[in-house]
Amino acid sequence: MTTRSCPCGLPGAYEKCCGRYHSGAALAPTAEALMRSRYSAFLKRDADYLLRTWHPRTRPARLDLDPGMRWTGLEVLQTTEGSAFHSTGTVTFRASYRGGTLHERSRFERVDGAWVYVDGSFLD
Template sequence: MTSRTCPCGLPQPYDACCGRFHTGRAAAPTAELLMRSRYSAFVKGDAAYLLRTWHPRTRPERLDLDPGMKWTGLEILDTADGSAFHATGTVEFRASYRGGALRERSRFERVAGAWVYVDGEFPQD
């Protein structure tokens, strides 16, 4: 899959983009890149990565992904904080799927230096 662009929408090949986070070769340096890698994990059906990057305080015991869900695109709408200089950050995005779209404003925190997903709100368009 190295010749294909990453599902997250950035122009890099998957292995050089979100794939390196999924395999554990690297950690996402910003809240936005963690959010992008989590979207790619949904596309790839990587529930283990999603659970691993979920805040322990809000993480479910298990995650059952729908194998019939076809994610078709990601659009970043807004970001606040979430860089190497912050302890928290938010990313608002629209994730399209066959038949519709999901809009979420996700909250992220650093735990032991690594970005993790905390929770999200679902604003109405």
Template sequence: MVEDGLMARRSSRPRRTAALALTDVSPCPCGLPAGYGECCGRFHSGAERAPTAELLMRSRYSAFVARDAAYLLGTWHPSTRPARLELDPGMEWSGLEIVDTTDGTLFHTTGTVTFKARYRHHGNRGELCERSSFERVDGAWLYVDGTFLE
């Protein structure tokens, strides 16, 4: 089973991490021009579900920024979802670029999103590139797994 590439670790014990303070008017971490509340915040709050695989990918990236493990687990396909999720407190996400999408719209049941995510881990800069797979289950898009790319 492949873990979500955004540096989550499975753990037998939960670890508390400080969440990024996002407000409705904060710029959304996913990079779209809307404020957090109109963009990924509406998905994180449960007010709406992401209508496409790409928007789910963006909202999951923003959840990593905000260290919202509950949202990440809730949007993970049950067949690959870990029992617990430990987010690395030394990881600081600094930007998301969507490279490609295949399917993943209202008219599909599966889709892929290829992305690059920039980060700083304990002061060292890096970039993660992954092709993530998504499946729509009962109308909700869920993250299935991902393949790391170079």
């Protein structure tokens, strides 16, 4: 079995990177780690994880992921706060997909000790 790097762009194997967050074995320790794991969840069409890591205040009732969407890469451009010492954070990133790119600044908060996605602003 060949181990491939995680879809989030970090060099570790998926199982030891975002996979442990998706399975519930661990919580993302930073806002950036959560954002990367959510990108991987979009790529893997894991709507349950995406909903579970969405702030209850802004979470949609359901999430229908487009089976034709093909994510091709992630570039983290800037992270502000979002560490173990913060209660909020932002991550600015560019996610590529077949046919274009998504440039967003996402906001994250901690709820009961776990990082969750609040919302995002599209850039460009």
